[in-house]
Amino acid sequence: EDQVTQSPEALRLQEGESSSLNCSYTVSGLRGLFWYRQDPGKGPEFLFTLYSAGEEKEKERLKATLTKKESFLHITAPKPEDSATYLCAVRGMDSNYQLIWGAGTKLIIKP
Amino acid sequence: NAGVTQTPKFQVLKTGQSMTLQCAQDMNHEYMSWYRQDPGMGLRLIHYSVGAGITDQGEVPNGYNVSRSTTEDFPLRLLSAAPSQTSVYFCASSRQGASNQPQHFGDGTRLSIL
Numbered sequence: 001e002d003q004v005t006q007s008p009e010a011l012r013l014q015e016g017e018s019s020s021l022n023c024s025y026t027v028s029g030l031r032g033l034f035w036y037r038q039d040p041g042k043g044p045e046f047l048f049t050l051y052s053a054g055e056e057k058e059k060e061r062l063k064a065t066l067t068k069k070e071s072f073l074h075i076t077a078p079k080p081e082d083s084a085t086y087l088c089a090v091r092g093m094d095s096n097y098q099l100i101w102g103a104g105t106k107l108i109i110k111p
Numbered sequence: 112n113a114g115v116t117q118t119p120k121f122q123v124l125k126t127g128q129s130m131t132l133q134c135a136q137d138m139n140h141e142y143m144s145w146y147r148q149d150p151g152m153g154l155r156l157i158h159y160s161v162g163a164g165i166t167d168q169g170e171v172p173n174g175y176n177v178s179r180s181t182t183e184d185f186p187l188r189l190l191s192a193a194p195s196q197t198s199v200y201f202c203a204s205s206r207q208g209a210s211n212q213p214q215h216f217g218d219g220t221r222l223s224i225l
Binding site for chain 1: 115142144151152153154155156159161167169170201203211213214215216217218219
């Protein structure tokens with residue numbers, strides 16, 4: 001059964017304190033791994049798509065990396081505006097249309 | 112630039128009532144979908160559509176109906192509301208469903224069933 005587990009559930013950091021969020025996945029052949037950001041009261045907003053182990057993508061203070069079993073979202077010198085819930089999702093080879101989503105990591109950056 | 116628009120933003124229903132959650136997109140996307148988001152759980156797919164006139168069931172379709180008469184609109188109907196359907200509902204669209212095109216989400220409908 002395809003599964004996505006995100007950890008930690010919540011993470012509190014001081015402004016400027018770098019850290020990483022984890023997304024572990026089990027899927028029968030990976031077609032794509034996705035990271036989204038969700039602000040309170042809003043829908044998820046797309047950040048990155050990763051396709052194969054070793055791939056990395058960056059956007060401002062965020063960098064996503066991918067291995068055969070997990071993905072990390074690295075946050076470098078975060079600012080309070082980076083506070084949000086970060087969601088991970090995967091698409092497996094057996095699924096044309098359905099994404100399997102993790103429950104998310106709630107990130108709080110204190111000034 | 113509206114993107115995906117969901118209405119209403121909030122709704123309270125009594126058990127047994129029916130209602131329709133509206134979703135419209137102005138990006139000419141082929142693929143549209145409905146998710147529910149519950150605390151401590153990932154988004155779960157309810158129904159999806161790969162184009163006008165074509166719909167299919169997702170992971171948790173029971174108690175919900177959909178139709179897609181136009182490219183732009185994808186309403187979700189609750190047939191007889193139950194407390195277990197209390198959730199936040201998100202509509203999403205993308206250019207192609209079976210590709211890795213990013214999904215664009217609306218801001219959700221927060222639904223409470225008493």
